[in-house]
Amino acid sequence: MNKPYQRPAQDEPVWWFVISGGEILLTEEKQIPHGLLDEMPFPDLSEYKTVFIGELRERHCYLVVADFGDTNFSAVGEFLSVRELIIGTDTEMFAMAARSKQVADFLSTHRFCGRCGSRMQAVDWEIAMHCHSCQHRCYPRISPCIIVAIRKGRQILLARGKRHPEGLYSVLAGFVEAGEPLEQTLEREVMEEAGVRIKNARYVSSQSWPFPNSLMIGYIAEWDSGDVRIDPFELEEGGWYDIDNLPRIPAEGTIANKLIMRLKAEIDQESKS
Ligand SMILES: [Zn+2]
Known part of the structure; x- marks a missing residue:
């Protein structure tokens, strides 16, 4: 190695x-x-x-x-x-x-120890920093986030984040909190940001998103109940969009784009059969 x-x-x-x-x-x-x-x-x-x-x-x-x-x-x-x-x-x-x-x-x-303040040393056989004074060891931080494309019939729930450029809409996303299983993060984030319940959440894929250290864990889910109420603290606007008449969405190569395209392909497949 x-x-x-x-x-x-x-x-x-x-x-x-x-x-x-x-x-x-x-x-x-x-x-x-x-x-x-x-x-x-x-x-x-x-x-x-x-x-x-x-x-x-x-x-x-x-x-x-x-x-x-x-x-x-x-x-x-x-x-x-x-x-x-x-x-x-x-x-x-x-x-x-x-x-x-x-x-x-x-x-x-991580040049200094977060526990005792001593200078830390790079470990020579793995990517880690070690404090020889108190034995505290740190690894690169990875912050898991769920990201979910939610479907209702032929519609998809999209919203514009406060930091998104004008006219760009994406799927919902949010950080996993300490002690929380992913299933709970999904339910909590979707309820907090859009006020709806989801069901049948399925994992699709993940993407490292280094701004600064997120791991996006991507799902597709179905709307279960509730009217959309967009959280004004986190989001600018949002709602249900017809899958054949989408606004501007994130670029190809992003997991958000992949989830939206996957959902569209599944809906198109259904209407053919
Ligand atoms: Zn230390």
């Missing part, structure tokens, strides 16, 4: 996930840089924290933690939001970029 703080071999082309201030280094073609260390127009990486974070298409992936506003990588490309990688459907690449962003964030926010 690869240790996190090794470096790539000289003759080994790898993927380079360079993170600066929460943004990722992308080439002019909006791609993750790939190649041999010696051939990359990088600064001296001994000055940077370099972390092995996994494999993608039979190549190793390395995180390089750059400084905020670091200009030493400008010969490769520029630092942009990880969201740039959602455009298109390369979900593996997006997932690894999400991982690199979250590991960089973890390392920069």
Whole structure:
């Protein structure tokens, strides 16, 4: 197994996930840089924290933690939001970029122990920070969120969050609270945000969403009872939309888009049979 703080071999082309201030280094073609260390127009990486974070298409992936506003990588490309990688459907690449962003964030926010305040050390065989004074150990934080497409006949429940751009509608989502099973989060969030009861919730798939560290757990469910009452603290507006006449929805590559398209496909399939 690869240790996190090794470096790539000289003759080994790898993927380079360079993170600066929460943004990722992308080439002019909006791609993750790939190649041999010696051939990359990088600064001296001994000055940077370099972390092995996994494999993608039979190549190793390395995180390089750059400084905020670091200009030493400008010969490769520029630092942009990880969201740039959602455009298109390369979900593996997006997932690894999400991982690199979250590991960089973890390392920069766990330099000191939350229990005793001593300086923490990186563990050399897994991605973790350890306090040798009080033995407290931390791992990258992952915050689970449910996200659910709710159906009523040929309609879907969509809402516009306060931070969504004008005209963009999505499915409901919310954080799992401490001690809560996912089934309960689903019922609670849907009731709180839209005032309706759901039934027959089915898990579809999940997506890491590194803004800053969510894990979106996606479901499809059916409306059971209640009129829609949108929570004005969390949402701007919302309601039932005909599946054949949808407003603007989140981009392809997002789990919200996937859930909406899955629900539409299921409804279309039913009306054919
Ligand atoms: Zn400690």
